[in-house]
Amino acid sequence: MMFTSPFPDVEIPEVSVFDMLFTDIDQTDLDRIALIDAADGTRTTYRELIGRVNATAGALAARGVGVGDVVGLLAPNSSLFAVAFHGILRAGATATTVNALFTAQDIAKQLTDARATMLITVSALLPQAEEAARSVGITPGRLIVLDGEGENATGHPNADDLLAQGTPAPQVSFDPATHLAVLPYSSGTTGNPKGVMLTHRNLVANMAQIRPLLGMRSDDNMLAVLPFFHIYGMTVLLNAALQARATLVVMPRFELAAFLDTIQEHRITYNFIAPPVAVALAKHPLVDEYDLSSLHTILSGAAPLDAELGNAVAERLGVRVLQGYGMSELSPVSHVMPLDGGQAHFGEVAPLSSCGWPVPNTLNKIVDPVTGQDVAYPTAGLSEPGELWVKGPNVMTGYLGNAEATAGTIDSDGFLHTGDLAQVDRIGRVFIVDRLKELIKYKGYQVPPAELEALLLTHPDISDSAVVGVADDDGEEIPKAFVVRRAGTDLTADEVIEFVAGRVAPYKKVRRVEFIDVIPKSASGKILRKDLRTSTA
Known part of the structure; x- marks a missing residue:
């Protein structure tokens, strides 16, 4: 439906x-x-x-x-x-x-x-x-x-x-509806990076779609540490924040001390981040040395933000934490929590386990990736999981010079197939489960890496984590955790395995652990799982 x-x-x-x-x-x-x-x-x-x-x-x-x-x-x-x-x-x-x-x-x-x-x-x-x-x-x-x-x-x-x-x-x-404004590159739902053809209308549409929801104001001081070369920073900061006549305090790269110092010095009020920054804000002792009281809102995007992590940031800093979802092919924002979390519209705030509601002027479907049938809209609780499809004026015109990849991503009805598994609840809030292609298939069961990563981050001795599927001695795909220990701790692999096993269904257990110094991530904050798989090959 x-x-x-x-x-x-x-x-x-x-x-x-x-x-x-x-x-x-x-x-x-x-x-x-x-x-x-x-x-x-x-x-x-x-x-x-x-x-x-x-x-x-x-x-x-x-x-x-x-x-x-x-x-x-x-x-x-x-x-x-x-x-x-x-x-x-x-x-x-x-x-x-x-x-x-x-x-x-x-x-x-x-x-x-x-x-x-x-x-x-x-x-x-x-x-x-x-x-x-x-x-x-x-x-x-x-x-x-x-x-x-x-x-x-x-x-x-x-x-x-x-x-x-x-x-x-x-x-x-030129015709804004057809003339290309930008060509960012994205791996899309699969494969090598491809030029994402976004028109002036695509970018203008996304500005218009998010403006009434994000509530940016001219008296907001906003920290622009998200890279402008990435569509998230490009649309939300370089375009939408300027449209709101806010002040953008621009940083060339993320470095925690400089980041915190900039918030304090420039009295930043509204901050857009990716989940790796949330990990630092929730766990790093350096945060307590700065006055961050000017902040009223932090919005996370680019990759799923775990609810417990987001709530930890909200409690530690005394701020409102929101989440959004999108991809380059969607200009990029397709789902977001409004500034009040949904209170005015629904009488309740969206949980941080969701990415909020579809933005205006869009249609959504959740489709069973096996049967191709629409997943039924629920009357209570959550729907069954399926691939999220989106249609709207923010959908790209296609991949540059790649008709085959375009046809595999945008169907004849104009729906963009995101490649992400999602669920929806009775009032339209969308919950991202994981990337369809990232799911680990253990003995026929589906194991979302993001769920295990979020759980691992709740351990007091773990500062960061990533989970990928690897083959065991029998060729069976199993979850393997890459873990960054908190400085000064001596956490063992057995302790990590035991911690997860006590909190998940048996088929979701982490079965191998490797300790590393840093989790490889893209500039937008996405875990580079392919790099981790290569390191274990």
Whole structure:
């Protein structure tokens, strides 16, 4: 059975991302602070941001960049990233944002697949950017180093060169419903990374869908540590927070002491994180050394947040903790808890074991992955688990140059098959069980790794964990836990196995344990299980 969002549909303007964000800005907002670079305290007002975006767009247009062109953007978070990103879109080009941790080979692969003709980066990443640019035929003059010394000194233009050019922003014309704004890369529900084709309408729609639910305000100070090159940081912070006229305090990377210090110094009020940050906030002793009383809300996304962990953060910090769900292919937010947790609409707050309700203007299904039949909507309790399907204006147009993968992800009715197992309750709250492809099949039983990981994190001597399926001596798939001990403890494998066994059904027991120093994770906070499987092969 299909189910819809309980929240009213919203109007989705037929405009570009730039126009959605800046065209109708109130004069009283122009001198608000839009961006603060935490590293050096540099402040950028909305007036300055808009001026620099327009100047960058003009300089790019003078270099032949426009509608139909793709520009690579390889940089950590900064105000320079924000200007370059929106400058690319303002020029009518498409931005393919590149993971700042990529090697030269990874960068070149993405630039080639996206057919990028220009690359924008920063000096810290210049060696790998230059190597990648050479390999794909991007000339030095089309490799822009935002914080570099300038074209005369290095052969590469910098941000000042672009701004000094003084070329007005071009007059561009395109259909927001079909013109690609961004090409982030995602592994999707399976396979190698693919270019996710997101139009201006996709991004505008998602801003409109989440605006009434997240309740961002112009007096919010928000910490932008989620990478802008990832769709979560791109939509929720670089777009939606700016649309709300909030102030973004920008950090180039997560480091706990600097993170806590920034919250304290800049009186951060509303924070978006991924679950690894929640682990630190719940367990690390350093947290107690900082004044975090300005925070009113933390919202976690990018990977499932365990309810007990989230509640521990809420209790320790005295804040509201919420959860959302999405994926690059959904621009990315498809489900979220509203700012009040659902109290006003339903008279009760959503439990943190859920990811909230579908966002407005969407249809949802939960489908049995074996039979292909819709799972029945429950009158009480939770539905049976099945794959979550989503349809709405935030669904990507497809994977770049990969019709087969697109057809395998978006069906003929327009539903995107997320690859995640989910359940729904009687009032439409969705509960993510695990990735369909990550389920461990032990003697015919399904074991969700996320459930075991959440349980392991409740152990006082465990600071982080991950669970994958491995083959035992008989070829049977079994759960194996990778565990990071809390410093100063001597937890044993037998103690871990015993701890889990006493709290789960017999078929869910952890049967092997390996202690490691750190759990490998992506920039967005997802556990890189493939790396763990490789280490055990």
